Amino acid sequence: MDIREQEARNNQNFSQEYTSDFIREIISRDVQEGKNDGRVVTRFPPEPNGYLHIGHAKSIVLNFGVAEDFGGRCHLRFDDTNPEKEEVEYIESIKEDVRWLGYDWGEHLYYASDYFDRLYEFAEELIIKGKAYVDNLSQEQIREYRGTLTEPGRESPFRNRTVEENLELFRKMRAGEFDEGECVLRAKIDMSSPNLNMRDPTIYRIKKVPHHRTGDKWCIYPMYDFTHCLSDSLEGITHSLCTLEFEDHRPLYDWFLDQLDVPCHPQQIEFARLELTHTVLSKRKLMELVRGGYVTGWNDPRMPTLSGMRRRGFTPEAIRDFCKRIGVAKSKSIVDIALLEYCLREDLNRRAPRSMVVLEPLKVVIENYPEDKEEEVESENNPEDPSMGTRKLPFSKVIYIEKDDFRENPPPKYYRLAPGREVRLKHAYYIKCTDVIKDEKGEVIELRCTYDPETRGGWSADGRKVKGTSHWVSARHAVDVEVRLYDHLFTRADPDDIEDGEDFKANINPKSLKILKGCKAEPALENARSGEIFQFLRQGYFCVDSEDSKEGAPVFNRTVSLKDTWAKIERSKKKAR
Numbered sequence: 001m002d003i004r005e006q007e008a009r010n011n012q013n014f015s016q017e018y019t020s021d022f023i024r025e026i027i028s029r030d031v032q033e034g035k036n037d038g039r040v041v042t043r044f045p046p047e048p049n050g051y052l053h054i055g056h057a058k059s060i061v062l063n064f065g066v067a068e069d070f071g072g073r074c075h076l077r078f079d080d081t082n083p084e085k086e087e088v089e090y091i092e093s094i095k096e097d098v099r100w101l102g103y104d105w106g107e108h109l110y111y112a113s114d115y116f117d118r119l120y121e122f123a124e125e126l127i128i129k130g131k132a133y134v135d136n137l138s139q140e141q142i143r144e145y146r147g148t149l150t151e152p153g154r155e156s157p158f159r160n161r162t163v164e165e166n167l168e169l170f171r172k173m174r175a176g177e178f179d180e181g182e183c184v185l186r187a188k189i190d191m192s193s194p195n196l197n198m199r200d201p202t203i204y205r206i207k208k209v210p211h212h213r214t215g216d217k218w219c220i221y222p223m224y225d226f227t228h229c230l231s232d233s234l235e236g237i238t239h240s241l242c243t244l245e246f247e248d249h250r251p252l253y254d255w256f257l258d259q260l261d262v263p264c265h266p267q268q269i270e271f272a273r274l275e276l277t278h279t280v281l282s283k284r285k286l287m288e289l290v291r292g293g294y295v296t297g298w299n300d301p302r303m304p305t306l307s308g309m310r311r312r313g314f315t316p317e318a319i320r321d322f323c324k325r326i327g328v329a330k331s332k333s334i335v336d337i338a339l340l341e342y343c344l345r346e347d348l349n350r351r352a353p354r355s356m357v358v359l360e361p362l363k364v365v366i367e368n369y370p371e372d373k374e375e376e377v378e379s380e381n382n383p384e385d386p387s388m389g390t391r392k393l394p395f396s397k398v399i400y401i402e403k404d405d406f407r408e409n410p411p412p413k414y415y416r417l418a419p420g421r422e423v424r425l426k427h428a429y430y431i432k433c434t435d436v437i438k439d440e441k442g443e444v445i446e447l448r449c450t451y452d453p454e455t456r457g458g459w460s461a462d463g464r465k466v467k468g469t470s471h472w473v474s475a476r477h478a479v480d481v482e483v484r485l486y487d488h489l490f491t492r493a494d495p496d497d498i499e500d501g502e503d504f505k506a507n508i509n510p511k512s513l514k515i516l517k518g519c520k521a522e523p524a525l526e527n528a529r530s531g532e533i534f535q536f537l538r539q540g541y542f543c544v545d546s547e548d549s550k551e552g553a554p555v556f557n558r559t560v561s562l563k564d565t566w567a568k569i570e571r572s573k574k575k576a577r
């Protein structure tokens, strides 16, 4: 299916109230039938080798959400079996992100490494049952012996070692008597299975690397497939929800649990991973962006990581709403990033106080306004929510308006300011442009206007109408702020749509960040606090940057513009129907 068809398909789900999904249906049936004594226990199992992204949010909302819906619980378990790639920094960030999204694992925080002793015992149990053997083939040989999708594999010459010999060798592996790569422990299943995962998969390998939690206690480490099902079972997980790439691993998941004497046999259910247009959601690729300096870090506001999105101004409510709207399904799909932005606008529209900020200032002198006069005009904080109250805005003789709100030669349908034309200053007065002042290069640097004192509040007593309304700030009272505007990090909807010899980085949008300095903000914004979110009238939603803002000098990230492409798609679809 091409990306357009997939988008179209996703769009159909829009506005359909989320109720249930195939996973909740399965679990609901299990509960009714009294399976697992009616208990529901799920887990979110991140590998601590990077920061969480919006794809992980889908899994978090699903796992914690299912537990909530069925009165069960959800564990947070770090899948920390690879000592080389994992760092404590990632563990802390993952905990912070899950909490920020609004979920609580209570006392159920686990690490796969907590189970290393138990897993070792399970491995010996497999050997004793004649279901695992130590193999001295090299990695390349193992690969070569494995066969292909069309050809069966071949059995290793070491496959038929005795139980005693295997136990002895495995214990020596553990004792550090062999070098890395000298041997591995493999499950003895079926070298001719049509499922490659069942062709005697490796379950332990030697790695003489200390682990951040177990130190140098171990020099052998269990593989993911062996660890995951057993960790699930040891924790009494009932439903192990994972993404579709693990579908082919399910027979192996079940095989280990069937062979071994385990506390319970959780059920693995797969769902489609989230994919978003204009976005990469793979930790490896995100790591590449960070390490290559394409972004400023994991929490760059352009990153689809939860820390980046938080810094940008996304709210947990908007992300949870998004996850519920996209739902979970078995079939692969790509979600339009416009839906994510739509959810964000819906939430911010309700909660963000309005504010006036001129991003690209043009000076306006109101000639008939007294030099020293100052007054205050009243402005609502959020027309969507009167309980948010009003505030006073200072007005004086010199103001700034947006450069783009004036044209010397206005094109048709341009209703903003132009020579001789009158517009409304939001909440203040009507002004009329009487003169245009230019620099030596012919660029407009200042306007001269007159105001009508009878239009205070922005309404004319004689019913005279104007078509344009501009936002503005009083020059004497304005504070200078820096504003950062963002665009998609990738120009193409599918960042992996590349020419020969290129990689996804060829699609990086060179214009994804635009920095505006010397923007003029209404005075109250001087004291805006880190993380606070405002709607700048006509410009979008902006969040005070948590890294680069200083006391009295806030830097604003544009979270999202006001333009709603998603609603537009919806309207045009309705029309077409």
Ligand code: ATP
Binding pocket: 044, 045, 046, 047, 048, 054, 055, 056, 058, 059, 241, 242, 243, 272, 273, 274, 275, 281, 282, 283, 284
């Ligand atoms: P990546 O491909 O980004 O490296 P991963 O699957 O290796 O992701 P893990 O830390 O192993 O990352 O993922 C933890 C959980 O989050 C897993 O259960 C995984 O299935 C789920 N997950 C990861 N990416 C997505 C996604 N895009 N959509 C839904 N769930 C995801």
Ligand code: MG
Binding pocket: 047
């Ligand atoms: Mg993984």
